[in-house]
Amino acid sequence: MKVGILGSGEVGQTLGRGLIARGHEVKMGSREKNNEKAAGWAKKEGARASSGDFAEAARFGEMVIVATLWTGTENALKMAGAENLAGKVLMDVTNPLNFTPGPMLAVGHTDSAGERVQRWVPKGRVVKAFNSVGFPLMVDPQFPGGPPSMFICGNDAGAKETVGEIVKAFGWEVVDVGGIEEARDLEPLCTLWLAYGMKTKTWGHAFKLLRK
Numbered sequence: 516m517k518v519g520i521l522g523s524g525e526v527g528q529t530l531g532r533g534l535i536a537r538g539h540e541v542k543m544g545s546r547e548k549n550n551e552k553a554a555g556w557a558k559k560e561g562a563r564a565s566s567g568d569f570a571e572a573a574r575f576g577e578m579v580i581v582a583t584l585w586t587g588t589e590n591a592l593k594m595a596g597a598e599n600l601a602g603k604v605l606m607d608v609t610n611p612l613n614f615t616p617g618p619m620l621a622v623g624h625t626d627s628a629g630e631r632v633q634r635w636v637p638k639g640r641v642v643k644a645f646n647s648v649g650f651p652l653m654v655d656p657q658f659p660g661g662p663p664s665m666f667i668c669g670n671d672a673g674a675k676e677t678v679g680e681i682v683k684a685f686g687w688e689v690v691d692v693g694g695i696e697e698a699r700d701l702e703p704l705c706t707l708w709l710a711y712g713m714k715t716k717t718w719g720h721a722f723k724l725l726r727k
Contacts, residue, residue, distance in 0.1 A: 518540070519542050520579070520580045521580065522545075522580075522582035523543055523544075524583075529650045529654060530582065530608070530645065530653060532654070538563075539563070541560075541564050542564075542566065542572045543566045543572060545566070546568065546591070550566065554566045569595040570595055573595035573596060579595070579603055579604070581605055581608065581609055581632060583609060585621065588632065589635055592636055597638065600636045600638070604640050604677050605632065605636060606644050606678050606681075607641050607643050608643075608645040609646065610628065612705070618710075619706060620703060624699065628702060633670070641671075641695055642667055644682060645665065646704070647665070647705055648663070648665075648722075649718055655685065655686045656685075656686055656721055657686075661723075662687055663721035664688045665682045666692050666704065667679065667682065670695050679691070688723075704722060
């Protein structure tokens with residue numbers, strides 16, 4: 516599968532690396548076509564990796580990963596172009612974090628980042644995923660208790676199936692919690708994950724759903 520990534524930070528790089536290792540082709544998009552960070556990542560990752568601007572990454576991808584800082588997400592989607600995202604699976608891994616004094620959510624209760632992404636790209640098939648753990652654990656997490664749980668949500672069953680296959684390939688259990696409005700519940704998991712890390716000064720933790 517061809518995957519476009521909007522965002523050249525650690526999250527996008529980690530997910531892109533994991534996809535390439537599993538045989539997918541990845542184009543990393545940035546605001547500028549010749550972004551040094553994205554180009555350097557693509558050169559390091561080899562023949563199945565490339566880079567370009569947001570619009571090029573969106574056109575390239577059969578699926579598009581939204582991995583931008585929250586403050587730049589709306590603009591990145593505008594630059595990507597609604598026509599390039601229409602009908603495609605959009606895996607939204609953003610968190611609407613405010614770090615002043617923070618970390619806390621800038622959006623919540625009656626709305627969420629996931630819902631806003633869906634409104635900004637109404638013809639996209641948005642699925643929230645990979646927002647409840649730090650990037651070092653996103654691919655191939657190893658825990659004594661077995662695979663951790665990755666909670667996902669979205670309105671399109673086919674899109675969730677596509678994202679779920681990636682989640683499983685990366686070593687996670689998939690837990691589908693419903694429509695995109697459930698992002699209101701999933702995004703606070705990021706602040707809980709951060710709070711535990713800041714308190715314990717450790718970052719090797721993830722969530723797991725236990726069933727009786």
